[in-house]
Amino acid sequence: MSAFRQNVIQPIIDLWSLIVGLKVTGKCFSQKLITVHYPRETIEDEDLDTYGGHVELVGKPKDPATPKCISCMMCVTNCPSRCLKVVKAKAPKLTAEQQEALAEAKARGEKVKKPRAPKTPQKFIYDYSLCSLCATCIENCPVHSLRFSHTMYWATTSREELKLDLLARLRRQARRKPRPAAKES
Amino acid sequence: MKRQYAGTDPLAGDFYTRQFEKDRGEHTLVVNMGPQHPSTHGVLRIVIEIDGEYILRADPVLGYLHRMQEKMGEVQTWGQYIPNMGRVDYGHPLAWNWAYVGAVEKLMGIQVPERAEYIRVITCELNRLTSHLLWWGAYILDLGAFTPIMYSFDDREMLLDILQRPTASRLTYGYFRVGGVRKDLDDRCIEMIKAFIPRFRSRLPMYKDLVTDNIILRKRVEDIGIIDRDMCRRYGCSGPVLRGAGEPYDLRRCEPYSIYDRFDFEIPTEETACSAGRYLVRMAEMEQSLRIIEQAVEGLAHAEGGHIMPKAPKPSMKPPKGEAYFAVEGARGKVGVYAVSEGKKVPYRIKLRSPSYSNLHAFAEAAQGTLLADAVATLGSLDLIIPEIDR
Amino acid sequence: MMNAIDVHMLIRLIIAVVAAMAWVGINALVLVYCERKFAGHIQRRPGPFEVGPHGILQPLADGLKLMGKQLFRPAGADAFLFWLAPMLSLLPVLLLFLPIPYGPMLTAMNVSLGILLILAFSSLNVLALLLAGWSSNNKWGILGAARAVSQSVAYEIPLLLSVLAVTFMTGSFNLSAISTSQGAWPWQWNLMAQPLAFFIYLVSAFGETNRAPFDLAEAESELTAGFHTEYSSMGFGLFFMAEYAYMVVVCSVCTVLFLGGFRGPVADGWWWFLAKTYALLFLMIWVRWTYPRVRFDQLLNINWKWLLPLAVFNLLATAFVMKL
Ligand code: SF4
Numbered sequence: 001m002s003a004f005r006q007n008v009i010q011p012i013i014d015l016w017s018l019i020v021g022l023k024v025t026g027k028c029f030s031q032k033l034i035t036v037h038y039p040r041e042t043i044e045d046e047d048l049d050t051y052g053g054h055v056e057l058v059g060k061p062k063d064p065a066t067p068k069c070i071s072c073m074m075c076v077t078n079c080p081s082r083c084l085k086v087v088k089a090k091a092p093k094l095t096a097e098q099q100e101a102l103a104e105a106k107a108r109g110e111k112v113k114k115p116r117a118p119k120t121p122q123k124f125i126y127d128y129s130l131c132s133l134c135a136t137c138i139e140n141c142p143v144h145s146l147r148f149s150h151t152m153y154w155a156t157t158s159r160e161e162l163k164l165d166l167l168a169r170l171r172r173q174a175r176r177k178p179r180p181a182a183k184e185s
Numbered sequence: 186m187k188r189q190y191a192g193t194d195p196l197a198g199d200f201y202t203r204q205f206e207k208d209r210g211e212h213t214l215v216v217n218m219g220p221q222h223p224s225t226h227g228v229l230r231i232v233i234e235i236d237g238e239y240i241l242r243a244d245p246v247l248g249y250l251h252r253m254q255e256k257m258g259e260v261q262t263w264g265q266y267i268p269n270m271g272r273v274d275y276g277h278p279l280a281w282n283w284a285y286v287g288a289v290e291k292l293m294g295i296q297v298p299e300r301a302e303y304i305r306v307i308t309c310e311l312n313r314l315t316s317h318l319l320w321w322g323a324y325i326l327d328l329g330a331f332t333p334i335m336y337s338f339d340d341r342e343m344l345l346d347i348l349q350r351p352t353a354s355r356l357t358y359g360y361f362r363v364g365g366v367r368k369d370l371d372d373r374c375i376e377m378i379k380a381f382i383p384r385f386r387s388r389l390p391m392y393k394d395l396v397t398d399n400i401i402l403r404k405r406v407e408d409i410g411i412i413d414r415d416m417c418r419r420y421g422c423s424g425p426v427l428r429g430a431g432e433p434y435d436l437r438r439c440e441p442y443s444i445y446d447r448f449d450f451e452i453p454t455e456e457t458a459c460s461a462g463r464y465l466v467r468m469a470e471m472e473q474s475l476r477i478i479e480q481a482v483e484g485l486a487h488a489e490g491g492h493i494m495p496k497a498p499k500p501s502m503k504p505p506k507g508e509a510y511f512a513v514e515g516a517r518g519k520v521g522v523y524a525v526s527e528g529k530k531v532p533y534r535i536k537l538r539s540p541s542y543s544n545l546h547a548f549a550e551a552a553q554g555t556l557l558a559d560a561v562a563t564l565g566s567l568d569l570i571i572p573e574i575d576r
Numbered sequence: 577m578m579n580a581i582d583v584h585m586l587i588r589l590i591i592a593v594v595a596a597m598a599w600v601g602i603n604a605l606v607l608v609y610c611e612r613k614f615a616g617h618i619q620r621r622p623g624p625f626e627v628g629p630h631g632i633l634q635p636l637a638d639g640l641k642l643m644g645k646q647l648f649r650p651a652g653a654d655a656f657l658f659w660l661a662p663m664l665s666l667l668p669v670l671l672l673f674l675p676i677p678y679g680p681m682l683t684a685m686n687v688s689l690g691i692l693l694i695l696a697f698s699s700l701n702v703l704a705l706l707l708a709g710w711s712s713n714n715k716w717g718i719l720g721a722a723r724a725v726s727q728s729v730a731y732e733i734p735l736l737l738s739v740l741a742v743t744f745m746t747g748s749f750n751l752s753a754i755s756t757s758q759g760a761w762p763w764q765w766n767l768m769a770q771p772l773a774f775f776i777y778l779v780s781a782f783g784e785t786n787r788a789p790f791d792l793a794e795a796e797s798e799l800t801a802g803f804h805t806e807y808s809s810m811g812f813g814l815f816f817m818a819e820y821a822y823m824v825v826v827c828s829v830c831t832v833l834f835l836g837g838f839r840g841p842v843a844d845g846w847w848w849f850l851a852k853t854y855a856l857l858f859l860m861i862w863v864r865w866t867y868p869r870v871r872f873d874q875l876l877n878i879n880w881k882w883l884l885p886l887a888v889f890n891l892l893a894t895a896f897v898m899k900l
């Protein structure tokens with residue numbers, strides 16, 4: 001009797017679970033869609049705010065087109081993927097007149113100050129195709145000059161385009177609209 | 186034209202196929218499942234000998250996704266290695282994060298602030314949920330139902346939104362730091378977690394109705410792919426595979442690391458040792474993870490210390506000479522990192538103990554004598570992540 | 577010398593075959609679109625959306641894409657059989673549409689053995705699948721073909737027996753006659769008299785058309801793509817069309833046998849026929865997007881241990897009741 005039960009009655013009862021499955025999918029069929037229909041819709045900015053896109057420079061509060069960066073190379077040495085390249089600015093070349101003036105001043109026994117190289121880097125190249133988005137550079141920057149951008153909808157067809165000149169990007173950003181100060185730690 | 190089989194033709198097939206063909210019986214067929222097979226989830230390759238649809242022998246071939254993760258540990262500084270840990274196992278990267286920073290902290294004798302521990306527990310458990318949901322969807326997909334993965338990704342997407350807030354990434358997290366975590370959980374994040382828990386609890390019955398109770402699925406997984414305690418012991422299986430064999434071995438309970446001894450949760454086990462057992466263990470684990478998160482969120486409110494210790498070591502830290510091993514319970518089993526330091530900026534050796542690697546090898550034995558379709562069901566139930574196997 | 581009736585018949589036949597071709601094409605397009613939309617909504621996503629309003633032109637675009645692809649034949653495949661298989665899969669389907677009565681007057685060929693014609697020609701599909709798997713020189717293909725053959729052969733039997741039960745009741749193999757023998761209202765349909773046969777027919781129909789949960793011949797997570805692993809471009813396209821065409825045939829026949837065909841409340845006509853057929857097709861789609869796939873031995877067990885005895889029992893019971 002139990003064999004009959006197990007082999008005949010039970011399978012018939014089990015068929016009910018198939019109906020239950022149909023009910024579940026049927027219910028979902030009648031519910032509204034939950035996907036974000038890109039490009040007609042995009043996700044809310046609030047969700048984007050925490051998204052870590054590629055790394056970008058932070059401008060000085062007073063001068064958003066120049067980065068806070070002081071060319072200390074901490075980010076370059078600590079980056080595990082070696083995708084940052086910072087070129088320090090050179091000391092400005094003195095014109096002949098300036099050199100003369102300097103020499104004169106020296107001759108007068110004054111304390112002369114050779115113009116120092118500006119701290120802002122000359123070049124800040126970043127290769128997004130190599131970056132592992134680990135935030136090591138961001139954490140180790142002593143002046144908080146780096147942060148994650150929130151660029152999500154970016155697609156390119158070539159690897160070259162992923163090499164970013166962050167200084168140029170910052171200048172472009174400053175021209176467009178000042179971004180609120182970064183809260184990235 | 187007479188067909189030449191790989192066993193007789195010296196140019197047919199590669200090394201593994203030729204080796205495998207040597208023992209081929211009469212009237213059997215040797216087929217390669219993978220490296221581009223839909224149900225091997227990536228580039229795992231399994232050479233199988235079949236007689237009709239019955240599998241006589243199976244042999245996994247590894248190495249298609251070898252990325253030298255361990256070797257990379259020997260050329261990067263201690264801090265620079267953390268992002269690698271997010272990429273060993275894309276399913277549950279925070280467990281690897283934890284195992285690695287845990288080992289380094291052990292080396293350096295660092296005490297992590299309480300708040301950081303809570304944050305680690307919360308994020309790690311959330312990550313375990315995403316991992317199990319990913320497995321669930323993909324497993325049912327292997328068994329031929331297309332819809333459940335969409336439902337599980339619905340929930341998983343919310344989890345990723347939560348995890349994105351502190352970690353700034355959605356899949357390969359490199360969030361833990363030696364001495365704490367990178368960023369604190371903000372209020373919005375806590376709110377989202379609190380909203381997620383009841384929502385997910387209400388979704389679980391739907392999962393049960395749609396899939397777990399479905400008679401077709403049950404017939405596909407019950408008594409299939411037996412991996413019992415003895416086999417687990419021989420192959421070193423851990424995680425849900427071991428618990429599915431009835432052994433309540435969970436590092437969170439057996440060797441409580443961090444603050445897991447403060448939480449009240451159960452270790453679900455199943456005695457059946459089959460695919461269904463492993464399946465049920467994972468489903469039950471999701472509920473337990475929810476419980477842990479609930480308690481941890483409560484504990485976080487009055488935890489002391491910051492999210493990272495005040496003087497956290499820099500990436501260029503030099504741990505003292507010595508060695509340390511730290512293991513955590515990942516979604517797939519025991520995740521261990523063994524680190525040797527020579528007192529230099531770069532580690533001397535990093536050894537990764539990945540659970541998928543051990544679990545995979547039980548497959549060859551479990552699949553013997555089963556049908557091809559059962560092999561797929563067994564393979565899926567092991568929840569393999571290929572990059573973790575090859576490292 | 578041909579007399580007028582023969583010429584008349586011939587013209588009628590040619591028109592019918594051309595119409596059937598168009599019908600197959602249109603149905604494939606519409607069904608692909610419906611299936612993808614339906615699946616999308618079940619999974620709570622919109623489905624195709626980009627080509628045309630609400631993606632309505634997507635199947636056309638897919639078709640164009642398929643045609644534009646390279647026709648590829650793997651080395652070592654038997655060229656003749658390899659290309660014969662997809663055609664053999666699609667061509668018999670065109671015949672299957674001929675005896676189906678879409679409306680009271682809308683039948684291409686009112687053959688008295690219509691149902692037998694359908695059953696006979698639909699068996700050719702098995703041959704096509706076998707050839708496809710065998711000739712493409714692929715191990716997965718052979719496995720898929722072996723599965724397809726044993727599955728189709730097995731499921732044909734209960735299908736036939738359940739159909740026989742209905743013909744016992746109406747005493748005719750003519751599909752038009754079967755339609756007209758049923759009443760307009762649901763309780764006058766054969767469904768009420770033969771619920772078991774209907775159920776058996778439906779399950780066997782899933783098996784015959786290789787649809788999920790019985791899509792073992794092309795189970796992509798086990799056999800990559802089964803018998804059509806090596807087919808690209810229109811080779812695959814023809815199999816694809818044939819699969820949808822068989823679905824339509826099977827559902828049409830089901831409508832005729834069990835759901836009253838073109839009979840319906842208020843006014844008989846092709847609209848009722850279409851509505852019922854598509855309702856059945858949607859059921860098939862719904863089922864496909866809900867269940868996992870059964871295992872191969874289970875599939876055969878369901879057939880030999882359940883459907884076949886039930887069908888035989890049903891047949892005997894029908895015969896007994898009819899005799900009384
Ligand atoms: S995020 Fe990491 S990988 Fe990317 S630039 Fe910064 S340190 Fe380098």
Ligand code: SF4
Binds near residue numbers: 072143145
């Ligand atoms: S970005 Fe920061 S860490 Fe990098 S060079 Fe500039 S100041 Fe130094």
